[in-house]
Amino acid sequence: MALDRASSEREDPARIGQLREDPDARAVAAGRDGVLVCDRAGTALLRARLPDPPGPEPILLGLERGTALFAVDLEELPASERAAMTDGGRVLALREAGAALPHSEAGLAAYLVALLNWHRSHRFCANCGAATAIGQAGYSRRCPRCETVHFPRTDPVVIMTVEHQRRLLLGRRVGWPAGRGSLLAGFVSPGESAEEAVIREVHEESGILAHDPRFVTSQPWPFPSSLMLGFEAQSDGGEPHARDGELEEVGWFAFEAVRAAAQDRNPDLQLPPRVSVARLLIERWVALQLA
Numbered sequence: 001m002a003l004d005r006a007s008s009e010r011e012d013p014a015r016i017g018q019l020r021e022d023p024d025a026r027a028v029a030a031g032r033d034g035v036l037v038c039d040r041a042g043t044a045l046l047r048a049r050l051p052d053p054p055g056p057e058p059i060l061l062g063l064e065r066g067t068a069l070f071a072v073d074l075e076e077l078p079a080s081e082r083a084a085m086t087d088g089g090r091v092l093a094l095r096e097a098g099a100a101l102p103h104s105e106a107g108l109a110a111y112l113v114a115l116l117n118w119h120r121s122h123r124f125c126a127n128c129g130a131a132t133a134i135g136q137a138g139y140s141r142r143c144p145r146c147e148t149v150h151f152p153r154t155d156p157v158v159i160m161t162v163e164h165q166r167r168l169l170l171g172r173r174v175g176w177p178a179g180r181g182s183l184l185a186g187f188v189s190p191g192e193s194a195e196e197a198v199i200r201e202v203h204e205e206s207g208i209l210a211h212d213p214r215f216v217t218s219q220p221w222p223f224p225s226s227l228m229l230g231f232e233a234q235s236d237g238g239e240p241h242a243r244d245g246e247l248e249e250v251g252w253f254a255f256e257a258v259r260a261a262a263q264d265r266n267p268d269l270q271l272p273p274r275v276s277v278a279r280l281l282i283e284r285w286v287a288l289q290l291a
Ligand SMILES: [Zn+2]
Pocket: 125, 126, 127, 128, 129, 130, 143, 144, 145, 146, 147, 148
């Protein structure tokens, strides 16, 4: 994402005021239904002028080529301002936006939605119940009564390839259509390392013992505010079976079947969309088998 998060500017309210008054300042917006995009030269987030008046609490996303980019929650705008802001654009569900937007814009959309979701659900202090106010131009909320400062929370989720003899462990979640499969995944528990979470999740969901988890890559995932930690792990095999109610089916998939699915030519196996870290890890596993 080509955005300077403006860490030092955030600490200076006067500087934030200047940035807001700059006529070149822009805002990107989202509501509960998705993000505001436009289709002028390819699909991108719509950079709108700031609402007038700009509202009491600015949320600064960062600086884009030196000019400020703010976040606006469409749910908070009166109808007339919302209409003015969305003029020339359309609201696109975030999952669709992930596929329609170029990579850097998808990253910005994830950032925008994660931050707005957090503000929307943390209006009150978890410590004493008083109404909180925005701090650090949107990077925290401060309680005026007990002075607790609240920060946006990110929930770590581990997701992993588990391999045994050129086969990959894939599961179908409850509610997914027949033929859809993806990697196993789950939240990291309090007091647990990500590596421990990989081994525990694989065992809980499939009965398979994984070992040697190694970190590969990560991806922010705003449903609602997760950080996906992608791992690769090995296994000594065994017969997987769905155990904890999250998966409808789980099994080993041979290399050729996974490779065909990754090339969208396996009618019996649909993999997750290309925007997901799951797909990236699966395609990486296929490439490593060919290397
Ligand atoms: Zn408080």
